Amino acid sequence: MNVLFPDAGEAGKMVGEHGVNLFYHSVAKRKLCCAVRKVNPLQQELAGMQAWITGRRRDQESRSQISLVEDDPVYGLKKYNPMLDWTETDVWTYIREHDLPYNDLHDSHYVSIGCACCTRAISTGEDPRSGRWWWENKDTLAECGLHVSSLARPGEGESGEGI
Ligand code: SF4
Known part of the structure; x- marks a missing residue:
């Protein structure tokens, strides 16, 4: 790794x-x-690589439009999203069935985990991505830029107020 x-x-x-x-x-x-x-x-x-594989899913609110195969202009790669139709329940079923390791924070309602200062626990029923950058406007794309293929450069084309 x-x-x-x-x-x-x-x-x-x-x-x-x-x-x-x-x-x-x-x-x-x-x-x-x-x-x-x-x-x-x-x-x-x-x-220098040709493609990458992600774990993104359509049931994540800001990712509802992703496709199985995408062209990623940020990295100049093909991007494959083989889990796009998995649900959160599917993921946890797979983890339990295969006894896979996972971040303990998930047991404390941290659903989407990033940098500590930009991550919080969420309540039942909230969108899984709402624990990230929660102080921004709701219509702001809640992505760090690793997966924003529609932007020429991370941050372009977006606006919003801070706190
Ligand atoms: S803004 Fe992005 S990189 Fe910076 S601390 Fe927050 S999540 Fe991490």
């Missing part, structure tokens, strides 16, 4: 210019933080 890290110089420059909590200030700054800390390292890791 490869563990990826953000570029220290790029992260330091961003924090120096915008502060350590920039993700609360606006959607654009939140997307900048996600780009520096997540998207750019992954982009480097995927360079």
Whole structure:
């Protein structure tokens, strides 16, 4: 397993210019933080590859339109989503049946887990993705940019107020 890290110089420059909590200030700054800390390292890791496989599902509210095979202009890859028609129940049934390891936070109502400062537990009935970036407008696409294939660059074409 490869563990990826953000570029220290790029992260330091961003924090120096915008502060350590920039993700609360606006959607654009939140997307900048996600780009520096997540998207750019992954982009480097995927360079030269032809395709990647994700665990995205259509029952996640912001992902209802995904297809089995997509062209991803952010990474220049084919993207395969073989679990697109799985439900959350299907996932947990599979985990239990095959005794797979999982993050203990899931047992405390953390359904979608990202960076600690941008992740919270949710209540029963809330959208599974509502535990991520909950301070942003509801119509903002709740994605970090790793999977936003409709955007030329993470953060472009979106707006919204911070807190
Ligand atoms: S999830 Fe939050 S802390 Fe993590 S990279 Fe995105 S904005 Fe930054």
